[in-house]
Amino acid sequence: xxxxxxxxxxxxxxxxxxxxxxxxxxxxxxxxxxxxxxxxxxxxxxxxxxxxxxxxxxxxxxxxxxxxxxxxxxxxxxxxxxxxxxxxxxxxxxxxxxxxxxxxxxxxxxxxxxxxxxxxxxxxxxxxxxxxxxxxxxxxxxxxxxxxxxxxxxxxxxxxxxxxxxxxxxxxxxxxxxxxxxxxxxx
Amino acid sequence: xxxxxxxxxxxxxxxxxxxxxxxxxxxxxxxxxxxxxxxxxxxxxxxxxxxxxxxxxxxxxxxxxxxxxxxxxxxxxxxxxxxxxxxxxxxxxxxxxxxxxxxxxxxxxxxxxxxxxxxxxxxxxxxxxxxxxxxxxxxxxxxxxxxxxxxxxxxxxxxxxxxxxxxxxxxxxxxxxxxxxxxxxxxxxxxxxxxxxxxxxxxxxxxxxxxxxxxxxxxxxxxxxxxxxxxxxxxxxxxxxxxxxxxxxxxxxxxxxxxxxxxxxxxxxxxxxxxxxxxxxxxxxxxxxxxxxxxxxxxxxxxxx
Ligand code: SF4
Ligand code: SF4
Numbered sequence: 465x466x467x468x469x470x471x472x473x474x475x476x477x478x479x480x481x482x483x484x485x486x487x488x489x490x491x492x493x494x495x496x497x498x499x500x501x502x503x504x505x506x507x508x509x510x511x512x513x514x515x516x517x518x519x520x521x522x523x524x525x526x527x528x529x530x531x532x533x534x535x536x537x538x539x540x541x542x543x544x545x546x547x548x549x550x551x552x553x554x555x556x557x558x559x560x561x562x563x564x565x566x567x568x569x570x571x572x573x574x575x576x577x578x579x580x581x582x583x584x585x586x587x588x589x590x591x592x593x594x595x596x597x598x599x600x601x602x603x604x605x606x607x608x609x610x611x612x613x614x615x616x617x618x619x620x621x622x623x624x625x626x627x628x629x630x631x632x633x634x635x636x637x638x639x640x641x642x643x644x645x646x647x648x649x650x651x
Numbered sequence: 652x653x654x655x656x657x658x659x660x661x662x663x664x665x666x667x668x669x670x671x672x673x674x675x676x677x678x679x680x681x682x683x684x685x686x687x688x689x690x691x692x693x694x695x696x697x698x699x700x701x702x703x704x705x706x707x708x709x710x711x712x713x714x715x716x717x718x719x720x721x722x723x724x725x726x727x728x729x730x731x732x733x734x735x736x737x738x739x740x741x742x743x744x745x746x747x748x749x750x751x752x753x754x755x756x757x758x759x760x761x762x763x764x765x766x767x768x769x770x771x772x773x774x775x776x777x778x779x780x781x782x783x784x785x786x787x788x789x790x791x792x793x794x795x796x797x798x799x800x801x802x803x804x805x806x807x808x809x810x811x812x813x814x815x816x817x818x819x820x821x822x823x824x825x826x827x828x829x830x831x832x833x834x835x836x837x838x839x840x841x842x843x844x845x846x847x848x849x850x851x852x853x854x855x856x857x858x859x860x861x862x863x864x865x866x867x868x869x870x871x872x873x874x875x876x877x878x879x880x881x882x883x884x885x886x887x888x889x890x891x892x893x894x895x896x897x898x899x900x901x902x903x904x905x906x907x908x909x910x911x912x913x914x915x916x917x918x919x920x921x922x923x924x925x926x927x928x929x930x931x932x933x934x935x936x937x938x939x940x941x942x943x944x945x946x947x948x949x950x951x952x953x954x955x956x
Contacts, residue, residue, distance in 0.1 A: 501844050505856040537844035538810035542818055558700040572852040579697035587691035589660035639760040644705045
């Protein structure tokens with residue numbers, strides 16, 4: 465991938481290749497798939513996904529929902545005979561999909577982004593505000609229904625407070641987020 | 652014994668009962684908890700999905716705050732997701748020599764810096780290794796006799812970092828449960844995943860994970876948890892999952908310190924048992940029978956004197 469920088473065109477490292485580098489020792493034994501409780505719901509098994517990453521099959525990888533179905537249980541990482549950081553690689557694929565706008569999984573993406581924005585604003589998660597914004601971001605009036613029974617149950621127990629979201633407040637962690645973006649932009 | 656205390660966002664909201672019971676039980680055990688002033692969110696599972704640096708800077712900020720207070724203590728963390736995120740700062744910076752400097756460049760925006768001197772400890776680790784079953788047993792005034800408990804560890808206090816227990820076949824909760832006078836349910840599911848954050852983003856899959864766990868817990872009066880996410884997933888969808896399976900799979904799901912508090916004779920109100928969705932009749936019945944037996948015994952002892 466060629467990008468423009470201050471010093472003219474520059475060959476940026478391919479981020480998918482960087483993930484591939486971390487799992488290049490994969491020998492396709494399938495232990496990861498066998499360890500994964502969620503593999504049945506995946507369109508490609510973890511073993512297949514790692515092969516695709518090795519081959520750099522970007523389109524197929526980001527069309528797949530496999531990495532969105534990783535719940536970070538770390539069983540595959542623990543058991544991989546090659547000691548590969550597989551759960552981290554799953555997270556790296558989520559990051560890349562979000563960063564490149566390959567949002568096949570709108571729900572997951574919006575949730576993560578809304579969550580972090582909530583943290584930036586308040587420093588801590590305000591659950592009611594988070595859920596309100598999450599549903600707004602999905603712009604899908606049907607999705608909130610999936611949550612309603614639990615939301616109501618939580619409210620009855622006094623576990624969710626009905627704070628109105630403050631849309632315009634400066635965030636508590638603005639400086640930290642700004643700096644993270646700056647440092648990441650540099651590398 | 653003194654610990655920094657990092658409750659994390661869940662313990663301020665949906666897991667208030669975990670916070671309340673942890674504080675009450677640690678007090679009863681003679682441990683002092685020092686609040687980390689001005690703590691902020693660890694980034695949960697969202698941090699890592701969006702930015703690697705942010706996912707480390709957020710927890711590191713809290714470690715830096717603790718360091719600032721110049722108290723020599725470990726950091727006690729009851730939430731497994733927070734625990735892992737905080738722990739990752741230590742593990743990742745050890746692997747990558749320049750990473751700590753990069754994190755500190757970010758923290759410097761707030762005049763903070765992290766040197767990795769505060770050790771991060773999960774609540775279960777502290778209970779099992781610092782305090783120990785014997786000390787716990789000495790505090791028991793109302794043994795949970797006849798109560799069968801399934802110890803549920805979940806993932807992130809066990810994996811990927813092997814700190815205090817076997818990451819696949821954990822046992823650290825068993826002596827603690829036995830110390831309370833309860834019976835440990837023999838099962839193989841203690842280290843299996845509850846679906847975690849998929850309950851929000853991939854609900855069908857997460858319900859399937861919980862369903863498998865609830866079925867395996869047949870015969871238990873209660874599942875003991877040490878993580879707000881596990882608790883929420885196991886606790887909140889029992890009616891739905893029972894309908895899916897055409898079988899009543901209702902079972903109480905309590906935080907380990909809530910169970911300890913019950914055996915220590917702490918009031919249910921202090922332990923916020925009214926906040927658990929799944930505090931089922933079978934366990935409630937056994938608890939009130941135990942309470943009555945204890946009271947009757949006291950009366951008997953009283954009249955003899
Ligand atoms: S367990 Fe490791 S080596 Fe085996 S297929 Fe999976 S990633 Fe490859
Ligand atoms: S960490 Fe993710 S991919 Fe690996 S076994 Fe667990 S759910 Fe499957």
